[in-house]
Amino acid sequence: MRGYVTKRLLIAVVTLFGMSIVIFSLMRLAPGNIVDILFESAGYVDQADKKQLERELGVDRPLAVQYSRWVGEVARGDLGKSYRYDMPAWRIIKPRLPVTLELAFLALFFSILLGVPFGVLSAVRQDRPLDYVLRVLSLAGLSMPAFWLGMIIILFFVRALGWMPSITYVSPFVDLKANLWQFTVPALAVGYRSSALIMRITRSAMLEVLREDYIRTAWAKGQRGTLVVWRHALKNASLPVITVVGIEFAFLIGGLVVTETVFNLPGVARYLVDAILLRDYPVVQNLTMFIAVVVVLANLAVDLLYAWADPRIKYEKA
């Protein structure tokens, strides 16, 4: 187990290191550095001022120096400064984190709540009408842009029920009910999409397990159907499902980028889009790195969970 954990940790560190190089290079691909952009919006250019600012921000230094300085800052948890808002990026990100986390976990909750039971039902009723209906529904979920689904839901609420989505964000500590109302719809829109993948994996894992000898034994000894399916079979089918839930988490963050924009939720993902549109590159660079860290940590957590759930793994791969 120890060897396995060490190996996973090492891979995570290497991955993040590589990602930092990729992100850093990408940001240098963009036309113009931050100083150009700042001066561009100012309208006039005083070369001396520009040189001064370039020196202050360190963009006149060699790339290697800029890179190592950045990595040092990120490693110390310093997410840099937003030049657009003229304040530390962390001060902008911090109040936005709970919004994104609440949305992500609610969406994950819905996706598991929908995906796992429907996947099991679909497997038990393989090639029957119910299976077809569920499979078509899940494929439909994979085919709709989450942001569009969100818009349609809002439209439906507004037209049919006369309900208006709250324009401003409501904190759960101020008004829990209003907060949940605000988050349930976007979480469902994102979660439905993710549930489709979870359902497909659950279905195929269950189909495999249901053919195993020990399941036949359980049937043969007269075990109740619900018990065989939901306890004996699902337990062993849950391993691939755990993996896909971990992958889903990363996928979900991608989905949030657009969903937060549609539902007007002041989350981290939307701030990334805003920063890109405002060309606030230092913030984009740090936020992207931040997302990579979250994704790698989520994958690491899944790997560890997997090793804990399946004792065979820690001996095999260590």
Place this chain on the structure above:
Amino acid sequence: MAQVRALDVVADTQILPIERPRGSALGRFARKKPLGAAGGILVLLLVGTAVLADVLSTHDPVRTSTNVLVAPGADFFLGTDNLGRDLYSRIVHGSRISLLVGLASTIVGTVLGGLIGLISGYAGGKTDLLSQRVMDIMQALPILVLALVLAAALGPSLPNAIVAISIPIVPRAARVIRASVLGIRELTYVESARALGARHVRIALRHILPNTMGPFIVLATAQLGGSILVEAALSFLGLGIPEPYPSWGRMLSIAAAEYAERAPWLVIWPGLAISLAVFGTNLLGDALRDTLDPRLRGS
């Protein structure tokens, strides 16, 4: 009279059905996989619309007019947008953008990833280890986030959008093809080719590559829907296809938010077009996966 009868008999025997699997390969596929066939029809519809866009459209998709926000009716099948452009014609022309960007980025991404997977799987050892790590790194960002950052770094244009969407596909394609190469590499016929003294490049390209076509087609079909969705999302956020190309994703961004209540058709139709196109490729991809490569089922 008797002669005529005899001829009839001859004619009858000639058209007697011969014992063989009924229908063409396509027909059998349709009977066995009705959902896949439905997906195929949707994809054909998409391709047909894209090819015949000029014939099918009733108005100029980019010309503005004073007929602003007209409800769907006889003149404008699906209504008009806030600039008085005919939504139906824009959606018809938008199919070209979706299909072009979707296909191009899928092909670029899967071919590039496939080649990396082929080399990595065939060479093995350190090459494999290194490329695997690089692919891991590329997968550390969600597809949409990586595409978003790429699109931002490259700037908005049609070719740049294609590049931005294809890069995130590369590691995913490399993984699938590598796995399939690893299996094929150990087969006896590859061993015999090696024993005959065939060079590595020849073995990889002539003996292994053709056998990865099954998983490759499955992968590409499945990715096509994903690429269309990413394009829609990028354009929706204003980082994808720039004006004047009518992109389904961007149609949703400009109009939808502001005019949704007054003109719900602006939200409904472009989104439905995206969903149907992606739904079609997904249905087809699923059926192809089951038919061509049972091992990939459910993955």
